[in-house]
Amino acid sequence: MNDEKIFKLIENERQRQNEGLELIPSENYVSTEVLRAMGSVLTNKYCEGYPNFDGLDGDDDAVLASTDAGHRYYGGQENTNQVERLAIARARRLFGADHANVQPHSGAQANNAVYNAWLQPGDTVLGMNLAHGGHLTHGSPVTQSAKFYNFAAYGTKDGDIDYEDLEAKARELQPKIILVGYSAFMKVPDFERVAKIGAEIPGCLLMADMAHVAGLIAGGVHPNPLKFGFHVMTTTTHKTLRGPRGGLILSRGIVGNPLKKCEHTLENIPTLIDRSVFPGTQGGPLMHVIAAKAVAFYEALQPEFKEYAAQVVRNAKVLAEELQKRGFKLIGDGTENHLILANIKASFGYDGKILERALDRIGLNLNANAIPNDTLPPFRPSGVRLGTPAITTRGLGEAEMVQIADWMARVATLCVDEENHDEQFDKMREEVRALALRFPLPSEQ
Ligand SMILES: Cc1ncc(COP(=O)(O)O)c(C=O)c1O
Secondary structure, eight states, X not given: OOOHHXXXXXXXXXXXXXXXXXXXXXXXXXXXXXXXXXXXXXXXXXXXEEXXXXXXXXXXXXXXXXXXXXXXXXXXXXXXHHHHHHHHHHHHHHHTOXXXXXXXXXXXXXXXXXXXXXXXXTOEEEEEOGGGTOOGGGTXXXXXXXXXSEEEEEOEETTEEOHHHHHHHHHHHOOSEEEEEOSSOOSOOOHXXXXXXXXXXXXXXXXXXXXXXXXXXXXXXXXXXXXXXXXXXXXXXXXXXXXXXXXXXXXXXXXXXXXXXXXXXXXXXXXXXXXXXXXXXXXXXXXXXXXXXXXXXXXXXXXXXXXXXXXHHHHHHHHHHHHHHTTOEEGGGSOSSSEEEXXXXXXXXXXXXXXXXXXXXXXXXXXXXXXXXOOSOTXXXXXXXXXXXXXXXXXXXXXHHHHHHHHHHHHHHXXXXXXXXXXXXXXXXXXXXXXXXXXXXXXXX
């Protein structure tokens, strides 16, 4: 029996990915090994609870030497316990954390689990203004967490965090969490400065949502908030970190027995988080995804990943400069990470959605995005957001960034009267396809 319809769609998607270039900064292309782990029999297994947390400090062999049954609610865990132990140990090694919870199903789940671990209903969280680059899970009124907690926002100024605003609001509101994290922000945050502000507020948890830049941190080209006094770092595993879709929570503190209640202190945050993930906010972990996370962490621990992360940033800088030369006005005047935010309205007089759609036609995929203080609505925002994690995985370098900037500039000029330029669009579609096929997806190599 074969579900032809679904497998045809998967095949079409494989082809679309192979023949186009992914510029959406939150996407990446995983390795064959990550795909293999995800498509494995581990999906058949229930593993509510946690493995044993002893002996996670050594190398992989040392981790595998411990075969204790752990804290699970089901039998048959001899393999799954070891899969999760390896994932935890590698994540801790990668980020220099005391504790890792690899079970969150997504970045949003990871953030909610931290809120649930530390906050009481009505407590205040101070995070980056969503309209300035923060994420939905940092207090958008449409989220579940916004019903429970009181979210306040600091802004950005000239593309950077407005640290004075952050400090003034922190003093005034005495938040229980200060959150540094974003989906559209191109600077490297001053974690030390924020940690100093947080340290003056009793019971304030310093949380960094590094969903976008975790791979850059792992690759050593971006500072690690845990080294600057932050208590918790959440991330997705599928963006720059180049693993399966999923979430991850890292923290500093004492790792205790997750089945036992513990005191509500900053030191106990690892255990509070474990209890908040399961049974607090999730049921059974996705063991096939946890195995794929472990594979991705293994890959990120290799020296080649450092080179990858450095190239992501180099490519982003070149792409930003080349776009600026061609009339694109960039928020923050460029980038310090993998991400670029261009003000299309100010550059060309129309909204970001128009450019997004026109670029889709030639196989360059990016997303329309709000810019700080956008006067246009979210579905037709002023900007576009793009980045280099995925194309760098395929091996594109600086020369190809110049080529991409060229295509983008041509499309930006032609898309005002697109219907009169079908031939040029078709020609560019062929050029993009030809370049893309020279750099196959990792799983096709
Ligand atoms: C900063 C940030 N946090 C959290 C998330 C949520 O991740 P997920 O889509 O896996 O729930 C994202 C995703 O875009 C993000 O950019």
